[in-house]
Amino acid sequence: MRAKRLRLLCLPCAGASATMYLRWKRWLPEWVEVHPVELPGRGERLGEPLIDTFETQVVRLCEEQATRLRGDFALFGHSMGALLAYGMAARLRDVGRPQPCMLFASGSAAPSMRDPQRFAGLDSDEALIADLRQQGGTPEAVFESPELLRLTLDMLAADYRLCDSFRYRAKPPLPCPVQVLAGRDDDIEGERLEAWRRETEGAFSLEWFEGGHFFIRQQEERVLEAVARTLEERTAKDFHAATTAT
Template identity: 50%
Template sequence: MALRLFCLPYSGASAMVYGRWRRKLPAWLQLRPVELPGRGTRMAEPLQTDLAGLARQLARELHDEVRQGPYAVLGHSLGALLACELLYALRELGSPTPLGLFASGTAAPSRRAEYDRGFAEPKSDAELIADLRDLQGTPEEVLASQELMSLTLPILRADFLLCGGYRYQRRAPLACPIQVLGGRADKASEEQLRAWGEETCAGSELQLFDGGHFFIHEHEAAVLGCIEQRLQRWRAGEGSLAPAAAAATF
């Protein structure tokens, strides 16, 4: 039986950012990008600015699908925070526990207050474009295109509000392990990344890669290798990770 990997996009992106991964993953792993309202194939739907509410909406939409077989969830940046909230929302619906969560490129939920400082503040288009440029993940020709930016900036502004309006709530930890992925030159500190372990009773592990915020694209082969290796272990029943495991590096 195929293992589904539900992938949630980062700020300003649609589910298609994971599309190229399909050609690079084994047949036993079914990539399942999750489209968010207001972008991609759901462009006609209103953008959301309430992260907890969006997580509950996605949980209702995915509830039947996650009951069809083993699955794991991955998110990068905003997507990681949303993925965690999604798993809490799925648990409330009585959904099966996933094999694990991949939390990539962002501070843990309990460390958001410092990490997200300034996200809820109103920003001009120029300030949003400057933020994109600082992250070094958007080609300059895209940033210079008024047509493309007119589509991207409303999404990015809503996503900033999703992060800036988030309020951490401590709950009973998740029953699945968490594999944390981070970039050595990214904004999130190692302490903020390790704090993801507070969200699980099944252990967590941190794996660091060279690169900045978009290390998942800069070092795609290494990232996919880590994901595949971890999923193979989870699939084989090696579910739990040792708490506070030492950071592996690439």
């Protein structure tokens, strides 16, 4: 059975724009409509002010993406993007709106297990540059261009403030299933990834990939295969449940 069409909203990591997902439009199956989500202050929204508080960004995202957050849709986020995707799903639940058919949390500890010291000391350009190099994934051309580096550091600083503003509040688990993707060489411990299991009353899975924090670039083909497989299985289950009910 051919999977039915659905929208996949993709949220970027800290310091990045929607362009990190552009290739996915060509590489995922045609029935998956990839929608890279551009946050204010970057890419085609460069002229807009950066948002550096979690709740403000989540509310804005749910408002701006309202027409896509209907019918069959899924959320994918890497690192900061995973936290935003979780925030969106939680807000949709709280206001009684439809849930995604799947929440993909990539390269991110569970909301209840975030490191409170992760952003300590990252309050200067020098510290941010060192952090960028440690994380990997930033093209060398960015470091060589004063203009690109300035834009990146400003985005990164705002995004780190956004992540640091997140406060976990224990609430009922999400109705939607959660799949966690992780790099074996990332510094996020397995127990902090497994803790995502407590955030869903649906199915949970954790899939490992070779590579560090930016395994989604290092292992992009395998990541996309996993995403497509999961979405196909999920839509097939939903179709079977719907036909059985009727």
